[in-house]
Amino acid sequence: MPTFSSAWDRVTSERNSQLRAGQSPATSGNTELVAAVTGKRIKVVWVLMTNAGASNVSVKFQSATTDITLVHELASEGGGWSMNFLPGFYCQTVVGQALNVNLSGNVQVDVEVGYVLED
Numbered sequence: 001m002p003t004f005s006s007a008w009d010r011v012t013s014e015r016n017s018q019l020r021a022g023q024s025p026a027t028s029g030n031t032e033l034v035a036a037v038t039g040k041r042i043k044v045v046w047v048l049m050t051n052a053g054a055s056n057v058s059v060k061f062q063s064a065t066t067d068i069t070l071v072h073e074l075a076s077e078g079g080g081w082s083m084n085f086l087p088g089f090y091c092q093t094v095v096g097q098a099l100n101v102n103l104s105g106n107v108q109v110d111v112e113v114g115y116v117l118e119d
Helices: 004-018
Strands: 019-023 029-034 041-053 057-062 073-074 080-084 101-105 109-117
Touching: 019 029, 029 109, 041 057, 041 073, 057 109, 073 080, 101 109
Parallel strands: none
Antiparallel strands: 019 109, 029 101, 041 080, 041 109, 057 073, 057 101
16 A cells, blocks of 8 residues: 555655747647657646637647547637646557647637656
């Protein structure tokens, strides 16, 4: 059974190895957020999304073209969503695949993620 200190060490290690990525896609469909890394999976540990457009929009994350999250509905002009998932994670890609953000319409959404690369 894991001890508190071993769980804390894992959280600290993941925080110290975190990388960040951000994009502001404004067209429907996929936009690459994090490029694929050979032999690695991308594990998203926190998310921040804000709708900068005048229309509501749906947002989801994908491993290449496969959905890996539910759809998040963002209200127009500032509607947003954020979450910190440590010590767990929100979503992860298949090993060797890119992390994409997918929009339902031509609306600018500012997306930022914290992630770790894992074998």
